Amino acid sequence: MPTPMMHIAIAKKVNEKLSLEEDLLYIGCLMTNWTNVEYHISHFKEEHEGIEGLSNPDKYISKYQDKLNDPIVIGYLIHLLTDRYWNKYMLNNVYLYNNENEVVGIKTKGKKEVNLSQESIYELKKKTYDNYDNYLIGKNLVDSIKEKVLALPHLDEIKITIEELDQKIYEYNKLIKEQKKKINFLIFNKNKYTLINQKEFEDNLERCAGYVYSYLRRNDIIEV
Numbered sequence: 001m002p003t004p005m006m007h008i009a010i011a012k013k014v015n016e017k018l019s020l021e022e023d024l025l026y027i028g029c030l031m032t033n034w035t036n037v038e039y040h041i042s043h044f045k046e047e048h049e050g051i052e053g054l055s056n057p058d059k060y061i062s063k064y065q066d067k068l069n070d071p072i073v074i075g076y077l078i079h080l081l082t083d084r085y086w087n088k089y090m091l092n093n094v095y096l097y098n099n100e101n102e103v104v105g106i107k108t109k110g111k112k113e114v115n116l117s118q119e120s121i122y123e124l125k126k127k128t129y130d131n132y133d134n135y136l137i138g139k140n141l142v143d144s145i146k147e148k149v150l151a152l153p154h155l156d157e158i159k160i161t162i163e164e165l166d167q168k169i170y171e172y173n174k175l176i177k178e179q180k181k182k183i184n185f186l187i188f189n190k191n192k193y194t195l196i197n198q199k200e201f202e203d204n205l206e207r208c209a210g211y212v213y214s215y216l217r218r219n220d221i222i223e224v
Helices: 004-018 022-034 057-063 071-093 118-138 162-182 198-218
Strands: 095-097 103-108 111-114
Touching (some): 022 162, 071 198, 103 118
16 A cells, blocks of 8 residues: 555645645545544545455545545545555556466566465565655655644544644654655665665656546536
């Protein structure tokens, strides 16, 4: 799944056209992972593997049609759409399957790595994603969250106290601040991209933002 930094970078790109309150939009975008409910519930996922198990934004907007004027609620939706786009891309372009359609490996730099454990696949993904996160932070393509929230919208899937939310925001901002101190662009190493190269990330950021914006327009969630 996309990292928090990838989610924020896409939300920021989409918000160039939406012009919503950015801190509230970002909080909604990260809330999907911060809330204290089971993952498949918070992400409106079917309990299936593969494409059929991706987040279902249609169910979300059907349930909360009357709340889609709230930036936090829209941010939550952007998270679901980003997950759907990005995870579908990974399933179709990176993962390798056996005859029973089970994941048996992933493509690395054009090579096929099969018979990998789930732990090995996770580590390869994390190495690539962490490097792109550093790029997003270093290039100021993600923002800190400055505004505190006093109340949250009433969604069944949002189960978090204001105190817990404040702590999550603090940890998110701290991560950005600490990573900026560590990043040295003179030694920035594109070879750390084991699965998807930087250009693919950048192209998919643009395409995902376009996918999200088109979905919002098509469903009359934003004014054209």
